[in-house]
Amino acid sequence: xxxxxxxxxxxxxxxxxxxxxxxxxxxxxxxxxxxxxxxxxxxxxxxxxxxxxxxxxxxxxxxxxxxxxxxxxxxxxxxxxxxxxxxxxxxxxxxxxxxxxxxxxxxxxxxxxxxxxxxxxxxxxxxxxxxxxxxxxxxxxxxxxxxxxxxxxxxxxxxxxxxxxxxxxxxxxxxxxxxxxxxxxxxxxxxxxxxxxxxxxxxxxxxxxxxxxxxxxxxxxxxxxxxxxxxxxxxxxxxxxxxxxxxxxxxxxxxxxxxxxxxxxxxxxxxxxxxxxxxxxxxxxxxxxxxxxxxxxxxxxxxxxxxxxxxxxxxxxxxxxxxxxxxxxxxxxxxxxxxxxxxxxxxxxxxxxxxxxxxxxxxxxxxxxxxxxxxxxxxxxxxxxxxxxxxxxxxxxxxxxxxxxxxxxxxxxxxxxxxxxxxxxxxxxxxxxxxxxxxxxxxxxxxxxxxxxxxxxxxxxxxxxxxxxxxxxxxxxxxxxxxxxxxxxxxxxxxxxxxxxxxxxxxxxxxxxxxxxxxxxxxxxxxxxxxxxxxxxxxxxxxxxxxxxxxxxxxxxxxxxxxxxxxxxxxxxxxxxxxxxxxxxxxxxxxxxxxxxxxxxxxxxxxxxxxxxxxxxxxxxxxxxxxxxxxxxxxxxxxxxxxxxxxxxxxxxxxxxxxxxxxxxxxxxxxxxxxxxxxxxxxxxxxxxxxxxxxxxxxxxxxxxxxxxxxxxxxxxxxxxxxxxxxxxxxxxxxxxxxxxxxxxxxxxxx
Ligand code: ADP
Ligand code: MG
Numbered sequence: 001x002x003x004x005x006x007x008x009x010x011x012x013x014x015x016x017x018x019x020x021x022x023x024x025x026x027x028x029x030x031x032x033x034x035x036x037x038x039x040x041x042x043x044x045x046x047x048x049x050x051x052x053x054x055x056x057x058x059x060x061x062x063x064x065x066x067x068x069x070x071x072x073x074x075x076x077x078x079x080x081x082x083x084x085x086x087x088x089x090x091x092x093x094x095x096x097x098x099x100x101x102x103x104x105x106x107x108x109x110x111x112x113x114x115x116x117x118x119x120x121x122x123x124x125x126x127x128x129x130x131x132x133x134x135x136x137x138x139x140x141x142x143x144x145x146x147x148x149x150x151x152x153x154x155x156x157x158x159x160x161x162x163x164x165x166x167x168x169x170x171x172x173x174x175x176x177x178x179x180x181x182x183x184x185x186x187x188x189x190x191x192x193x194x195x196x197x198x199x200x201x202x203x204x205x206x207x208x209x210x211x212x213x214x215x216x217x218x219x220x221x222x223x224x225x226x227x228x229x230x231x232x233x234x235x236x237x238x239x240x241x242x243x244x245x246x247x248x249x250x251x252x253x254x255x256x257x258x259x260x261x262x263x264x265x266x267x268x269x270x271x272x273x274x275x276x277x278x279x280x281x282x283x284x285x286x287x288x289x290x291x292x293x294x295x296x297x298x299x300x301x302x303x304x305x306x307x308x309x310x311x312x313x314x315x316x317x318x319x320x321x322x323x324x325x326x327x328x329x330x331x332x333x334x335x336x337x338x339x340x341x342x343x344x345x346x347x348x349x350x351x352x353x354x355x356x357x358x359x360x361x362x363x364x365x366x367x368x369x370x371x372x373x374x375x376x377x378x379x380x381x382x383x384x385x386x387x388x389x390x391x392x393x394x395x396x397x398x399x400x401x402x403x404x405x406x407x408x409x410x411x412x413x414x415x416x417x418x419x420x421x422x423x424x425x426x427x428x429x430x431x432x433x434x435x436x437x438x439x440x441x442x443x444x445x446x447x448x449x450x451x452x453x454x455x456x457x458x459x460x461x462x463x464x465x466x467x468x469x470x471x472x473x474x475x476x477x478x479x480x481x482x483x484x485x486x487x488x489x490x491x492x493x494x495x496x497x498x499x500x501x502x503x504x505x506x507x508x509x510x511x512x513x514x515x516x517x518x519x520x521x522x523x524x525x526x527x528x529x530x531x532x533x534x535x536x537x538x539x540x541x542x543x544x545x546x547x548x549x550x551x552x553x554x555x556x557x558x559x560x561x562x563x564x565x566x567x568x569x570x571x572x573x574x575x576x577x578x579x580x581x582x583x584x585x586x587x588x589x590x591x592x593x594x595x596x597x598x599x600x601x602x603x604x605x606x607x608x609x610x611x612x613x614x615x616x617x618x619x620x621x622x623x624x625x626x627x628x629x630x631x632x633x634x635x636x637x638x639x640x641x642x643x644x645x646x647x648x649x650x651x652x653x654x655x656x657x658x659x660x661x662x663x664x665x666x667x668x669x670x671x672x673x674x675x676x677x678x679x680x681x682x683x684x685x686x687x688x689x690x691x692x693x694x695x696x697x698x699x700x701x702x703x704x705x706x707x708x709x710x711x712x713x714x715x716x717x718x719x720x721x722x723x724x725x726x727x728x729x730x731x732x733x734x735x736x737x738x739x740x741x742x743x744x745x746x747x748x749x750x751x
């Protein structure tokens with residue numbers, strides 16, 4: 001609706017507040033009335049609860065609440081001018097405030113406000129003068145001075161004080177004042193509520209207008225808590241409504257039913273099953289059945305297959321692809337990295353044998369082809385693959401994001417399998433889906449196990465199948481944390497690598513970056529394979545300088561010089577190598593010719609070399625929990641037990657130390673994923689922090705708010721069932737659009 005209602009929310013702050021007030025707000029990403037109203041306080045100061053002044057550190061920009069103890073003004077003979085000095089206190093500790101002025105009269109304003117006994121918020125950079133901590137020319141706000149009569153001042157002085165995410169240029173009370181200026185004149189009809197009236201009624205929730213007042217201008221703690229809850233629920237409903245609408249949209253699209261081979265027709269799937277060197281696990285059979293049923297329907301499958309590391313998802317996917325090929329269609333398998341795409345190609349060809357050798361000598365009758373499409377392959381290979389895809393000769397096309405290119409055409413694309421989906425966004429998924437005139441079936445696979453309610457949030461538009469068990473007979477993997485500064489343990493680490501190599505096994509050594517010259521946060525490549533720098537956690541400022549992160553090139557050279565590893569061939573793998581070289585290194589590692597592989601996290605997901613038994617991760621404290629679990633999943637996949645050594649120097653009690661000890665203590669991916677989510681900082685889970693957009697979800701936290709999300713999902717599903725387009729609730733539809741703009745919807749996929 002192009003109504004007057006939302007016009008108020010879109011008004012530029014420069015118009016409402018004036019350009020001078022609006023400019024610093026714009027730096028915080030707040031441009032419109034709507035932006036400002038959704039800029040919620042981070043927390044609240046309770047009047048009378050003073051900041052602990054003993055914790056202040058010179059050089060920090062701080063905002064403190066303290067009581068004025070004393071204020072003096074004097075002339076400065078030596079320099080001329082006047083100085084006002086005030087002492088503020090939290091009780092036991094004092095802080096000095098200093099203001100200079102040319103003339104004494106100028107200071108009167110401050111003197112008048114900073115009367116002893118008054119409480120205020122003071123903000124500035126902590127300095128030290130003759131050993132006393134002080135703020136020079138602090139910006140400040142005295143509680144309750146803005147009102148005229150005594151009674152009103154008492155009320156003001158007892159209200160919780162909202163503390164906003166602020167900056168040095170805009171202290172929190174400026175934001176508070178701006179919010180008041182903007183919010184107070186607005187009426188309920190200026191603030192269309194994304195929550196439909198019936199939802200409000202059902203849950204006994206207050207209107208958006210009231211809730212914004214309560215969160216920004218509370219009189220009591222209960223008010224802002226109530227508002228926070230209602231606004232959080234609103235976010236959950238908006239998100240779930242977006243997902244429910246999407247589900248409904250896709251479910252309404254026609255798809256071709258792919259029932260597989262009919263009796264008497266060539267049956268690749270049956271031939272494949274007959275060749276399979278192992279028996280399918282019960283889980284694989286069950287999930288395989290679900291997928292097979294989905295494919296046989298004439299509406300698009302939308303399924304997420306989440307499986308513990310090493311649970312055998314590839315076979316499930318391959319069998320689904322063969323069902324489609326047997327029905328005359330084609331399947332595309334998208335991998336996040338070239339290393340993984342190449343491995344899938346090898347695996348599929350090996351498992352299929354002559355069944356994948358259509359047109360080749362020795363190929364089976366009615367065989368198909370498996371083609372590979374990646375960004376870095378040569379022109380001739382690419383052209384051949386494109387032709388195989390377009391002509392339909394290739395029943396299966398494996399590739400990286402290059403598969404999404406505009407020139408890639410399929411004769412009859414029936415199924416898209418996305419492996420390790422968290423590296424693909426919604427748009428890419430849609431790109432592939434839109435390519436074929438008719439919607440292909442979609443199977444998304446992830447080895448990052450996701451707790452149920454989280455899956456509901458992040459993958460709410462997909463139905464979920466789970467493969468929890470790994471094939472029987474796997475001996476398991478032992479994990480140890482190795483202190484990086486303990487030379488003896490490090491020596492032992494390399495000795496273990498040697499022992500495994502001598503026993504015919506392989507070892508991975510994973511580093512956080514490629515070359516010693518790389519900055520930690522360098523993103524100097526557009527190669528999708530290079531994962532390491534992005535993946536390294538930003539731990540913020542470190543208290544003590546840390547030794548630089550170990551780099552692939554440096555570590556490979558070092559290991560080559562170790563007497564312990566004398567005569568052992570050491571390979572190097574990272575995203576910056578040419579594709580052919582990556583392939584070559586992986587193949588030689590798999591064959592055992594080069595039994596030690598020093599690499600980045602490019603081996604994090606999916607890489608499958610059953611003979612690998614040792615995973616050494618250097619600077620392990622810098623990796624996320626799920627990531628380490630994935631890395632550990634690279635070993636212990638064959639018949640010999642795996643060993644995972646996490647080399648780290650993590651301070652006891654730090655988040656990093658918790659991650660490592662949790663990892664060493666459990667191999668349950670679901671449990672680890674939950675801990676991981678709990679340890680992550682605000683915003684990380686929904687990716688809100690990355691976009692820098694103000695139109696994001698602010699209050700919702702997927703782990704903590706699981707119940708709320710489940711409730712919101714019910715509401716949203718019911719709403720979409722009543723009106724699949726949500727046109728009946730324009731404010732809800734509008735919230736979906738503004739909060740989940742296309743660039744932002746990525747978070748649905750990435751977290
Ligand atoms: P992931 O689920 O992590 O992608 P993969 O599909 O790579 O796991 O499978 C891991 C390994 O287990 C592969 O070497 C695969 O051949 C093997 N595998 C798969 N299914 C079975 C099974 N039912 N029995 C024994 N081994 C299996
Ligand atoms: Mg896999």
